[in-house]
Amino acid sequence: MRLYKCQVCNYVHDEEAPEKCPKCGAPREKFNDLSEEQITLVERSVYSNSLHMELYTLLQQMSEIADAGIEDDLDPGCVAIFKKTEIFSELMKRMIQAELEIHMKKGKWGKG
């Protein structure tokens, strides 16, 4: 497995560097051949990154359900649960964002 990264926009391509970057249109010369170590980082993190994104989507749905529950305002017990759910899902979403930012900075990102 070889990976090529566009130095202009960070798009990652496999097999062979493309004639032109599909994302930004940069020519082939702008693609760097990633090292074995860089490829290992990208490949090892694909599954974990997809789990983070899946979880993020569910947390987003939780947040929307909680908002609907708060607005429905049936009784204080319900609203308390929905407000805690809202706080929890926002907290977890921010943690996931922070973790994925670390992954990107460490090169644990690039294809899925």
Ligand SMILES: [Zn+2]
């Ligand atoms: Zn590009």
